Amino acid sequence: xxxxxxxxxxxxxxxxxxxxxxxxxxxxxxxxxxxxxxxxxxxxxxxxxxxxxxxxxxxxxxxxxxxxxxxxxxxxxxxxxxxxxxxxxxxxxxxxxxxxxxxxxxxxxxxxxxxxxxxxxxxxxxxxxxxxxxxxxxxxxxxxxxxxxxxxxxxxxxxxxxxxxxxxxxxxxxxxxxxxxxxxxxxxxxxxxxxxxxxxxxxxxxxxxxxxxxxxxxxxxxxxxxxxxxxxxxxxxxxxxxxxxxxx
Amino acid sequence: xxxxxxxxxxxxxxxxxxxxxxxxxxxxxxxxxxxxxxxxxxxxxxxxxxxxxxxxxxxxxxxxxxxxxxxxxxxxxxxxxxxxxxxxxxxxxxxxxxxxxxxxxxxxxxxxxxxxxxxxxxxxxxxxxxxxxxxxxxxxxxxxxxxxxxxxxxxxxxxxxxxxxxxxxx
Numbered sequence: 512x513x514x515x516x517x518x519x520x521x522x523x524x525x526x527x528x529x530x531x532x533x534x535x536x537x538x539x540x541x542x543x544x545x546x547x548x549x550x551x552x553x554x555x556x557x558x559x560x561x562x563x564x565x566x567x568x569x570x571x572x573x574x575x576x577x578x579x580x581x582x583x584x585x586x587x588x589x590x591x592x593x594x595x596x597x598x599x600x601x602x603x604x605x606x607x608x609x610x611x612x613x614x615x616x617x618x619x620x621x622x623x624x625x626x627x628x629x630x631x632x633x634x635x636x637x638x639x640x641x642x643x644x645x646x647x648x649x650x651x652x653x654x655x656x657x658x659x660x661x662x663x664x665x666x667x668x669x670x671x672x673x674x675x676x677x678x679x680x681x682x683x684x685x686x687x688x689x690x691x692x693x694x695x696x697x698x699x700x701x702x703x704x705x706x707x708x709x710x711x712x713x714x715x716x717x718x719x720x721x722x723x724x725x726x727x728x729x730x731x732x733x734x735x736x737x738x739x740x741x742x743x744x745x746x747x748x749x750x751x752x753x754x755x756x757x758x759x
Numbered sequence: 760x761x762x763x764x765x766x767x768x769x770x771x772x773x774x775x776x777x778x779x780x781x782x783x784x785x786x787x788x789x790x791x792x793x794x795x796x797x798x799x800x801x802x803x804x805x806x807x808x809x810x811x812x813x814x815x816x817x818x819x820x821x822x823x824x825x826x827x828x829x830x831x832x833x834x835x836x837x838x839x840x841x842x843x844x845x846x847x848x849x850x851x852x853x854x855x856x857x858x859x860x861x862x863x864x865x866x867x868x869x870x871x872x873x874x875x876x877x878x879x880x881x882x883x884x885x886x887x888x889x890x891x892x893x894x895x896x897x898x899x900x901x902x903x904x905x906x907x908x909x910x911x912x913x914x915x916x917x918x919x920x921x922x923x924x925x926x927x928x929x
Contacts, residue, residue, distance in 0.1 A: 558904070558905075559903055559904065559905040559907070559908030560908075561870070561898065561902075565902060590771065593771055594764055594767045594768045629868070629869070629896060630868065630870075630895045630896055631868035631893075631894065631895045632893070637795040638793050638795070675775060676775070676778055679775075679779050679782045683782070683786070690786075690790070690793075691790070691793045692795050692822055693795050694795055694878050694895060696897070696898055696900040697899070697900040699900040699901070707899075707900045708901065708902040709904055709907055712902055712903070
């Protein structure tokens, strides 16, 4: 069933494949973000209660969703690296961790900047915000473990275990606003069901969300390719690649 | 799948399952301590399953809706007092609902208004009075343009009237 995937377990094939995808990710991210952010920040209507401050939604919500989505991707990569010992899965987990950490930090920062004018406080220790902060610490732990060992295999194993254990936090973040009383409001957009916002506000959000997703894909691809090169630096194909670049 | 991979998969998934169960039990045991605030009903009648009520003098947070018509401002200072009732949908207030009075001396958040969700942090000074040192606004997850909000308000005007009369009649 998974036979078609087997060629991509080869680092050289994966390196060239992501190289072909990368420009697509770049252009799609550029187009979607330009259109989405212009629409969201200049043309979408203000909120009836929050006025213009509501617009930080278009940065905060995509960043929050992606901070969890990237973690899920990293945890799946860690699982396949631990069980099937795929070196590339390990490389992709290492590539994803810092991207996810940055998006978590963006989600926390924009949340604080939004909370100050609307709620009246930068920070409150409610279940949603605290669990998102724990997500940031999990990312930092995974990054630290990846760099704590000289031996990349050992580092990947240690970081992978932490990434997998931390995945338990994902449903907690998602359901925190339903399980407990929180200051943070419930989910506006979910995969199922109608979004709790007007259509002319929802469309720019969707475009922004896809834009940020392609941006993540682009950054992750660049990091993934450098990880592959760093881990295979003694292989002949990498040397050939470097020599070809120097000739140019 | 070869036996070694199968074994690793079993080990990894059983560890994860075990940890998930542990996390679930811990959160279940802590469930009421993770709540950010008490609701007015919980302050007056106790938590749903433990019936534990906060004691007088305790510092706590309360969350509820500002009861329309209950906001009293002091004309010479920032002192304000208002009643909070449980959050619910639709917003209909009855006089015999559990309500807690909040006294506050300070600047209220911009979103503060009648019918708005509020989380106040303060000291319970008597059974149903809280001296707040901080008042935060809690908004819901619904966003809409002002025109749509106006249209909805007009469309449900008789519903709102009904709610108000229910409150006045008690």
